[in-house]
Amino acid sequence: MRKLTGLGVLGLLLVAGCCPMMRACPCAARTVQGKLRHVVLFKFKAEATPQQIKAVEDGFRALPSQIPGVRSFEWGTDVSPEKLSDGFTHCFLVTFDDAKARDAYLPHPAHKAFVEVLKPILDKVLVVDYVAKK
Amino acid sequence: MRKLTGLGVLGLLLVAGCCPMMRACPCAARTVQGKLRHVVLFKFKAEATPQQIKAVEDGFRALPSQIPGVRSFEWGTDVSPEKLSDGFTHCFLVTFDDAKARDAYLPHPAHKAFVEVLKPILDKVLVVDYVAKK
Numbered sequence: 374m375r376k377l378t379g380l381g382v383l384g385l386l387l388v389a390g391c392c393p394m395m396r397a398c399p400c401a402a403r404t405v406q407g408k409l410r411h412v413v414l415f416k417f418k419a420e421a422t423p424q425q426i427k428a429v430e431d432g433f434r435a436l437p438s439q440i441p442g443v444r445s446f447e448w449g450t451d452v453s454p455e456k457l458s459d460g461f462t463h464c465f466l467v468t469f470d471d472a473k474a475r476d477a478y479l480p481h482p483a484h485k486a487f488v489e490v491l492k493p494i495l496d497k498v499l500v501v502d503y504v505a506k507k
Numbered sequence: 508m509r510k511l512t513g514l515g516v517l518g519l520l521l522v523a524g525c526c527p528m529m530r531a532c533p534c535a536a537r538t539v540q541g542k543l544r545h546v547v548l549f550k551f552k553a554e555a556t557p558q559q560i561k562a563v564e565d566g567f568r569a570l571p572s573q574i575p576g577v578r579s580f581e582w583g584t585d586v587s588p589e590k591l592s593d594g595f596t597h598c599f600l601v602t603f604d605d606a607k608a609r610d611a612y613l614p615h616p617a618h619k620a621f622v623e624v625l626k627p628i629l630d631k632v633l634v635v636d637y638v639a640k641k
Contacts, residue, residue, distance in 0.1 A: 410583065412546060412598060414635060434641070449544065449637025452606065455613070457634035464546060464635045466600075472586065479589070499633070500591035501548060501598045503583025507568070 406505055408444060409469040411478075414461040414499040421494035429494065432487045433465050439483035442474030443467055461499060475502065540639055542578060543603040545612075548595040548633040555628035560597075563628065566621045567599050573617035576608030577601055595633060609636060 413433075417426055430448070437443040448465040451458045469475045478484060547567075551560055564582070571577040582599040585592045603609045612618055 406581070409586075410581075410598070410600070411587070414633075447540070447544075447639040447641060449639055451635045451637060452543075453545070453634050453636035454610070455634045455636075457632055459633050461633070461635055464544070464637045466544070466639075476588070498591055499548075499593050499595070500587050500589045501585045501595055502587035502589075503585060503598045505581040505583055505600075507581060 406507060408505050409472055409475055410503050410505050411467040411469060411475055412501045412503075413465040413467070414497075415463040415465075415491070415495060416460040416497040417462065417494050418496045425494045429487075429491050430463070432490045436478075436483060436487060437467070440478050440481045442469055442477055444470050444474075460497065472502075540641060542639050543606055543609055544637050544639050545601040545603060545609055546635045546637075547599040547601070548631075549597040549599075549625070549629060550594040550631040551596065551628050552630045559628045563621075563625050564597070566624045570612075570617060570621060571601070574612050574615045576603055576611055578604050578608075594631065606636075 415429070417429075433448065434446070437446040445468040446466070448463065451462050451464065467478070469478065549563070551563075567582065568580070571580040579602040580600070582597065585596050585598065601612070603612065
């Protein structure tokens, strides 16, 4: 009982220090070392309508729930003041546990269907994958 | 005492579920919603030596300790099989709490000194910043 309590106190201290349920998770923004990051940039054609662009955004956002192996997903539109974006306006960051998960993602029917929605309004795409390290 | 033990058990369960000291932190790869992501891609000149490229990698890696406001940092070299990297080989992902922190980072003397190391071997650079959302 004494031992459990001691462990419990230790547990509480650890929780207070690292659990997302107790406070903003301190590890949320840390390096996810060893994970495979899949960085995708889009520039859309000038004639692309806001509705078409929204369909691409929503289509991409839906992929993690349609394809197994996606560890996390986020995206956003360029807000850099440096003017070095080469016209790319959209960035999507897909995180996989490893290259195997990425290799299953790329040819997945849901991904292929998404590409068909994307293609008609795509001007340029750029993809870089890297294994995250510090 | 009973109450503390109960809390302790809860604490242990939570720790087992979410602490990076117990297992890979499940939140580590999650979306860091609201954070400003600064994505930087480099392509180096063909004549850049491995030593020069290493100096750039190390110089970039040193910036988070030299400039306040960097929430997290990671990098890696392209391993995408898609051949859509447009020659970019290096990706650096710098995370800031907000645009204000990014705005303080860009003109920081340490960042400017780094750019001087980079310039002689830089072929192309691409920068996209986005506020991470799901």
